[in-house]
Amino acid sequence: MNSVDIKANDIDRFFFLILEKIGVRPDVANYLIGGIIQASLRGVDSHGIRLFPHYLKGFEGGRLNKDPKYKFNKKTNSTGKLDGDHAPGHAAGAEGMLKAIELASDAGIGAVAVYNSSHFGAAAYYALMAAKEDMIGLSFTNATAHVLSYGGTRPFFGNNPVCMVAPCYGEEPFCLDMATTVATFNKVQQHKEAGEKVPVGWGVDDQGKDTDDAAQVASLLPIGTYKGFGLSMMVEILCSLLSGAPFGPEITHMFGTSMDQKRLLGHFFCAIRIDGFEDPAVFKKRMKKMMEALRSEPSLNAGVPVMVPGDPEKKFYRVRSQKGIPVPQSLLEQFNKLGSEYNAALSF
């Protein structure tokens, strides 16, 4: 697919101009844009700049609140609930994680459950904030029901991510950010569009039967069958039951639903001060030692070293921070159309 490399700053300015024009509060716009640009820089294109037109429709349709009034209810010294007031998940999520960090600064650990939120993109965005403060960051969200229930025929829980970030000496933090299925719906969709079959094991049809026909995939298969399903449920308990948000099939689907419908998503953020246990300098040096020891392990395929979670994203980040983010032709056309519509130019 043809694409043009565009510098993150140029995309940032373009997005900000549009959001400013429709009256999105600057801090809300900044967190949203920061989140999707970080995802694209880290090579996580599914949660990157390609979603900007979707979020824009969300603001226009009323799904997303341009001027959210967050309400934080601190319940103990280390915990509380945040009403996201239907802000984009990136903004409500950042607010939630910043509160968790604030609580942790005082109590050692801080955890915040967020409700009345929306799609928050890549979970790593929030957990990375904690690592900057010498804390371990944990970040979770519920999502559109896509994961096959164990022993069932249809999805109940979403492809709920598990994300942990820990700071490291001499390089960017360790970052695990994984969903609980073998493949994502996005990947299935790409195969469908290319007219390609999907491997058996990615998904099942609407009767719960294995299929290799991308167009028939109705539910995604979780990793390790009941284990991935259990992880999804664990995340849902944290995000929905602790926050008071709806769960499973009650959640408004991200796509194919009216843009005036609120998503009502829930998130859960936790920040853990490393000096609540161990000298952060010692921790970070041992983190580095662990990562380097893994990368020096004998590799299965000559020339392809063992990788640590987050290594591919670090490589993408280095390249794309320099060269720019590759914008596929079809997305560039969408951006140009938005440019004329909102009288904003994407200059690069």
Added chain:
Amino acid sequence: MNSVDIKANDIDRFFFLILEKIGVRPDVANYLIGGIIQASLRGVDSHGIRLFPHYLKGFEGGRLNKDPKYKFNKKTNSTGKLDGDHAPGHAAGAEGMLKAIELASDAGIGAVAVYNSSHFGAAAYYALMAAKEDMIGLSFTNATAHVLSYGGTRPFFGNNPVCMVAPCYGEEPFCLDMATTVATFNKVQQHKEAGEKVPVGWGVDDQGKDTDDAAQVASLLPIGTYKGFGLSMMVEILCSLLSGAPFGPEITHMFGTSMDQKRLLGHFFCAIRIDGFEDPAVFKKRMKKMMEALRSEPSLNAGVPVMVPGDPEKKFYRVRSQKGIPVPQSLLEQFNKLGSEYNAALSF
């Protein structure tokens, strides 16, 4: 395999008598016995009473401390480190979780990293303690290196479990307690002893290549390839880097090592007060609603309902609390041998 059902209380008394005779402190003996009997009652035989002879050798050989002096170092209002002083993991683990619960009672959340510990059996034992106090319990440990590194040829991390327990209205708590591999070493071992092949996908040989020969399995394959590997690493960071314990290949193997060698394992326990977020009565009713909704989902195989994590264990517990724990003939013989050796009778 022939087996005899023996009541939990009878086994408990027999084990206690032996541990008493060799001078194990009563509280240490109680936590160890409580842990392995609970595992057997819940059907988790791999971590159950079959390991009693192994732990006994640990006490006799000096690996396990009969009279541990725990040292708790509280670092913030919600966090601290516990020196387990080479107690059996069940005892050091219980002490760690009880400290976490104590911290949470005050601060909202409590987390304790334990070092100088040993094999702690089933992770659920500790997380279930938190649920009794209307808290969510999380429990993790590192373990003997068994999991194939992603892109590597040999194991680095152990089959580190992820365990979360949450209280529920009208029934025993939700309990997810999962290791990060497709199958356990124990299961591979059983196939080897039975002269059966294992499915490709369970493990690899010492060159990192797929194998169906149980005797050749040198590393276990993680669920979802790099995802399960990432989960193992996440758990190792919590258990080793926060506690100061060794990690990965530095950890003494459970079996095939001298019984005077300390294991030096690390654990991580977290207790989260539900009322730090939500009214516990509301939480527990919604937990029940979620579990019932899942169990009522259309099932793939008629008559086999969708199951929630912990359902099989609840069923085992109901049956075995009544009928007793099935003790295979070979294990009964070991017990009888121990009986004569330590002048203790297993009466049933």
